[in-house]
Amino acid sequence: MNTALKHWREAATVILAAGLRRAQSADPLRTGLEKVSDQAHRSVFDYQVLLLKRSGRSGFMPNAYVFPGGLADASDFSSEWQEVFQSFTKAPNYGVGVVRQPAEARPPIFATNRARLGSPIPGDVAFRICAVRETFEESGVLLAVPKHEESGIRVRTDDARDGDPEPTLTTLSGPWDRDVLSKWRSLVIGDSANFIKMCKELQCLPNIWALHEWGNWLTPVGLYGKQRRYDTAFYICCLRDTPHTLHDEKEIVHFKWSSPSEVLHSYKSKDIWIAPPQYYDLGRMCRFPSLRDLHRFAWQRSLEGCEQWLPIHMVAPDCFASILPGDALYPEKVDSTGESGGVVKTERSLEELQRDSVNLHRIVGRDPYSITVQMNITPKYSHLSPLSGTDVDKLSKNSSKL
Numbered sequence: 001m002n003t004a005l006k007h008w009r010e011a012a013t014v015i016l017a018a019g020l021r022r023a024q025s026a027d028p029l030r031t032g033l034e035k036v037s038d039q040a041h042r043s044v045f046d047y048q049v050l051l052l053k054r055s056g057r058s059g060f061m062p063n064a065y066v067f068p069g070g071l072a073d074a075s076d077f078s079s080e081w082q083e084v085f086q087s088f089t090k091a092p093n094y095g096v097g098v099v100r101q102p103a104e105a106r107p108p109i110f111a112t113n114r115a116r117l118g119s120p121i122p123g124d125v126a127f128r129i130c131a132v133r134e135t136f137e138e139s140g141v142l143l144a145v146p147k148h149e150e151s152g153i154r155v156r157t158d159d160a161r162d163g164d165p166e167p168t169l170t171t172l173s174g175p176w177d178r179d180v181l182s183k184w185r186s187l188v189i190g191d192s193a194n195f196i197k198m199c200k201e202l203q204c205l206p207n208i209w210a211l212h213e214w215g216n217w218l219t220p221v222g223l224y225g226k227q228r229r230y231d232t233a234f235y236i237c238c239l240r241d242t243p244h245t246l247h248d249e250k251e252i253v254h255f256k257w258s259s260p261s262e263v264l265h266s267y268k269s270k271d272i273w274i275a276p277p278q279y280y281d282l283g284r285m286c287r288f289p290s291l292r293d294l295h296r297f298a299w300q301r302s303l304e305g306c307e308q309w310l311p312i313h314m315v316a317p318d319c320f321a322s323i324l325p326g327d328a329l330y331p332e333k334v335d336s337t338g339e340s341g342g343v344v345k346t347e348r349s350l351e352e353l354q355r356d357s358v359n360l361h362r363i364v365g366r367d368p369y370s371i372t373v374q375m376n377i378t379p380k381y382s383h384l385s386p387l388s389g390t391d392v393d394k395l396s397k398n399s400s401k402l
Contacts, residue, residue, distance in 0.1 A: 008218065008231040010109055012131040013069025015214060015281060016050040016141065018239040018257070019169065019291050045259035047291035048242060049282070051274070052138055053254040065256065065263070065272045068141070069232065070134035073192040076126045077119035080196050084205055085125075087150055093124045095155025096208055101305025101381065107216040108308065109231050127233040128208035133195045137188055139255055140246040142181060143210060143237060146174055147203040155209065156303070166299040169240040169291065170210040176202055178244070189250070211235040212302035215383075217277045218310040220322065221342050234281065234306075238295035260285040261392050267369065276311070276322050276363045279371055283386025297384075304381040310334055311363070313343045319350040321364045326377045328357040 051065040088094040103111060114123050121129075132143045145153060154167050184202070187194040199205060215234040247255045258266070260282045266272045267279065274282070288294035311322035312330060323329045323344075348356070350364065354374065365371035373388040 008229050010072045010127070011070060011230045011232040012072060012127040012134065013067045013232055013234055014131045014135050014143075014211060015067050015234065015236040015285070016135065016139075016239065017047050017236065017285070017291060017294060018050070018242040019047050020045075020242065044261065044289045046289065047238075047294070048257040048259055049263065049285065050139060050141075050245065051256045051258065051263060051272075051278075052247060052252045053256070053272075055251055055253050061275055063273065065274050066278060067234075068135040068138050069131055070138070070251075071230075072127060072130045073133075075193040075196060076130040076133065077114060077117075077121045078193070078196060079120050081121050081125075081129065084196065084199050088153075088155065091155050093122050094208065095153070096124055096128065096211075097156030097303045099213070099303050099305040106305060109216055109233055110213075110305075124213075125208055128211045128235065129195075129206050131211060131233070131235050132206040132208065133188065133192060136185060136195075138247065138252050140181070140185060141243045142172070142174060142176075142204075143170070143207045144172075144174055144199070144202075144204040145207045147205065149173065150205060153209055166296050169238050169295055170207065171240050172243055174202075174204060210237050212237070212298040213306060214298065214302070215277075215281065215306050216308045218308065220311045220313045231308075234277075236294075236298045238291055238298065264392050270369045273368060276371060280363060280373060280386050283373055283388050283392070284384055286387040286392050287384055301382045304383075306381055306383070315343060315345050316348055316350060316353060319353075319364055319366050321353070321362045324361045324363070326359060326380075327361040328359045329353070329362070 050068060052068055054061055054064050054066060056062045082089055085094050092098045099106070099110075109127070110123055112123055114121060114126065119126065136142045180202070184194070184198040188198060212235060213233070214236045217232050217234060219229045219231075221229070242257055245255050245257070247253060256263075256272075263272070263274065263282055264279070264286070267274050285294060288297060307325055309324055311324055312334070314321045314323055314329070346353070350366075353364075354360070360374045360376045362374050363371050364374055373386050375385045379385055
């Protein structure tokens with residue numbers, strides 16, 4: 001782990017999308033969500049995304065719906081993983097690929113030389129291990145490949161653009177029964193180091209190749225205190241079928257598989273609350289009603305790299321905003337160490353903030369359930385801007401007319 005970072009705790013999360021062909025019929029979450037049965041929000045998408053509801057007792061974003069993920073642990077950087085990934089240690093980044101992004105522009109969470117911090121595991125690998133482990137702990141979904149199938153894993157050996165068709169959607173093919181996984185899940189929740197032991201005993205590898213780099217969000221300074229600042233690597237994974245899911249009943253109290261537009265509709269209806277990063281990235285996913293199109297885009301784009309986004313929280317008389325890089329109001333110099341900075345206050349109104357800015361890249365709201373993305377700049381690293389507000393509604397209305 002990067003112990004040199006004083007104010008940021010490194011973490012990893014997975015945007016888990018899964019096809020509907022074998023979607024489970026039982027929805028374990030009934031509280032207040034029956035209203036979100038509008039078929040228009042579902043029929044346009046052939047997949048759903050997994051959201052987990054945090055406990056109301058959580059010290060960070062209580063009751064929020066989030067993607068699976070959590071803090072990186074020292075065990076995610078353990079040299080013991082070299083034995084598990086023995087067949088891949090000679091490939092750059094164990095075969096997940098080398099991004100084309102210039103080294104000086106690479107976010108520190110990915111650019112940090114982990115060998116200098118005492119770990120032989122590349123950061124691009126360790127944070128994927130963290131994401132797989134946390135997804136297993138929180139939802140029971142194990143993104144793993146049986147050892148006897150490792151010869152079929154497609155690796156990306158260099159930073160050249162792959163000319164071959166993208167790999168097929170990920171399938172969960174492990175031979176392990178639910179009782180065995182349940183036992184190991186309890187052990188891993190109790191001690192993260194047991195994840196390595198589990199992979200050795202069950203003869204499997206965390207499927208780091210199914211996770212595609214998507215983004216890097218930092219917790220805004222001044223909102224949650226110094227103990228609640230996270231530097232989070234975002235990945236996306238596309239599964240062919242919706243897997244068996246079970247929340248941990250500790251940090252997570254419910255889970256929900258929904259289409260991206262259905263989640264945004266639920267949020268606008270105040271049935272659920274999602275944080276700005278989830279809102280932003282679900283808006284990006286709304287551009288892809290087809291799971292295969294989303295998978296193709298994520299796979300092709302992942303070697304481009306990503307920006308580190310530290311939102312600057314601004315409070316105005318009639319709104320609040322998260323100002324993102326590229327916006328006219330984003331500071332030229334930002335102290336990403338967290339030593340300084342915080343909430344910025346302005347006397348200008350929402351209308352004035354919009355009128356006076358040429359470049360817009362911000363998340364704006366009047367209350368916790370009314371945020372929208374204002375963006376007129378071109379995203380870097382071949383990424384896409386999110387659909388937001390009326391655009392999402394139009395998407396669903398057009399679907400209902402088909």
